[in-house]
Amino acid sequence: MKNFFLLLITLWLTNAAFSQTETLVSWSFPSSDLSDTIPDEANLNNQLAFLSTMGGTGAIEMKNGFATKAAQCNGWDNGIDEKAWYIRINTAGYENLTISSKQQSGNTDAGPRNFKLQYRTQDMTEWMDVENGEILAANDWTTSELTNLPLPEACNDKDQVDIRWVITSNLDINGDELLPTGKTKIDDIMVVGDLLTAIPELNNKIDISISNPVRNQLSLTSNHEINKIEIYDLSGRLALSRKVNGNNFLIDINLKPGLYILGVFSEKTGTATTTKMVVQ
Numbered sequence: 001m002k003n004f005f006l007l008l009i010t011l012w013l014t015n016a017a018f019s020q021t022e023t024l025v026s027w028s029f030p031s032s033d034l035s036d037t038i039p040d041e042a043n044l045n046n047q048l049a050f051l052s053t054m055g056g057t058g059a060i061e062m063k064n065g066f067a068t069k070a071a072q073c074n075g076w077d078n079g080i081d082e083k084a085w086y087i088r089i090n091t092a093g094y095e096n097l098t099i100s101s102k103q104q105s106g107n108t109d110a111g112p113r114n115f116k117l118q119y120r121t122q123d124m125t126e127w128m129d130v131e132n133g134e135i136l137a138a139n140d141w142t143t144s145e146l147t148n149l150p151l152p153e154a155c156n157d158k159d160q161v162d163i164r165w166v167i168t169s170n171l172d173i174n175g176d177e178l179l180p181t182g183k184t185k186i187d188d189i190m191v192v193g194d195l196l197t198a199i200p201e202l203n204n205k206i207d208i209s210i211s212n213p214v215r216n217q218l219s220l221t222s223n224h225e226i227n228k229i230e231i232y233d234l235s236g237r238l239a240l241s242r243k244v245n246g247n248n249f250l251i252d253i254n255l256k257p258g259l260y261i262l263g264v265f266s267e268k269t270g271t272a273t274t275t276k277m278v279v280q
Contacts, residue, residue, distance in 0.1 A: 020195045021193070021194050022094070022194075023041055023043070023190060024045070024046055024089060024192060025039045025042045025046040025087075025089050025190075025191050026039055026042075026188075027040060027188070027189040028040055028068065029187060030068045030069065031062070031068070032069055034062065036071070037050050045093075049089050049090075051085065051186075052087075053083070054084050055082035055166075056075065056079070056082075056083065057075040058073045058074040058075035059073060060072070063185060066102050066104075069187075070102075070187035071085075071185060071186050072185040073184070074182060076167055076182055077177075078170060079167050080167060081166060081168065082166070083167050084115075084165055084166035085164060085165040085186050086164045087162075087163050087189065088162050088163075089161050089191060090158070090159055091158045092157055092159055093236065094194065094195060095156040095193060095196055096156075097151040097155050097191060097193040098149060098151060098192055098193070099130075099146060099148075099151055100147050100148055100149070100189070101144075101186060101189045102145050102186070103184060103187075104144065104187070105137040105138065105139065105183070105184040106173075107173070109181045109182055110172035110173050110176070110179075111173065111182040111185075112169070112171070112184050113137055113172055113173045114168040115134075115136075115137060115166060116129060116135060116165075116166060117129070117133030117163065118130060118166055119152065119154070119162065120161075121155060122158060122159060123158075128152070130151060133149060134168075137184060141187070196236035206222055207222065207223040207224075207273075208222045208223075209222075213278040213280045214253065214277055215280050217251060217253065218251045218262075219249070220249045224271075225245070225266060225267075226246065227244065228265040229242050229244060229264050229265075230262075230265075231260050239255055253279070258278075258279055259276060259279075260276070260278075261274055262274065262276070262277040
């Protein structure tokens with residue numbers, strides 16, 4: 001019998017319109033206050049995220065940005081592969097991550113020209129390049145813009161993902177040697193992703209009825225012969241798998257209270273369905 005989880009994934013991919021995309025964290029720097037280094041939008045896992053720099057740049061200040069304000073600092077000279085804008089985020093429970101940002105280095109106190117986007121997770125010791133993450137800064141907000149750039153799969157469902165916009169040359173936007181006074185800005189940072197728990201209500205050729213809420217036993221009745229059930233928690237992880245055979249079951253469960261996704265599979269019809277299940 002086919003693995004039920006693989007079937008769920010296949011059906012989910014063919015029903016991509018049902019996936020739930022959410023903003024994990026974003027910065028738009030709406031004021032002149034340094035508190036804008038804290039995101040103006042964040043999910044529960046990213047309430048403590050903040051924007052910083054690394055490698056020994058100057059202090060962050062808030063200056064004119066794309067729409068409101070932007071984060072700006074100087075001191076980028078002699079910082080190849082070291083000096084960078086930097087955020088640390090939590091992507092637990094999310095996949096298909098993308099990132100957006102804008103950068104600008106003006107002609108007055110001309111700032112760094114060349115950046116690239118890199119990432120590092122809690123499982124890694126070295127920084128890795130994001131594909132197509134090379135950035136050319138200019139005296140505008142469009143040349144350097146990243147719009148929904150995909151982050152690698154290695155960033156999915158992690159408690160810690162570090163992202164940095166690191167300089168890759170010691171040249172300013174005019175092609176001259178970068179001076180300590182050179183300034184650059186960053187604005188409109190956003191990371192979005194799809195919930196791993198966004199499992200759609202699949203093809204409902206199988207009709208099922210369950211006891212809901214569930215306590216110690218799950219009572220399940222179906223119009224088709226069921227061969228397997230699987231229960232997923234809200235992180236998308238498999239909490240229980242059971243082979244069965246029939247239309248009517250009482251199944252002992254030992255799960256923590258909460259909301260789960262119940263999936264059932266019929267080998268005879270080659271179909272599957274899912275439903276939400278509350279455990280008390």
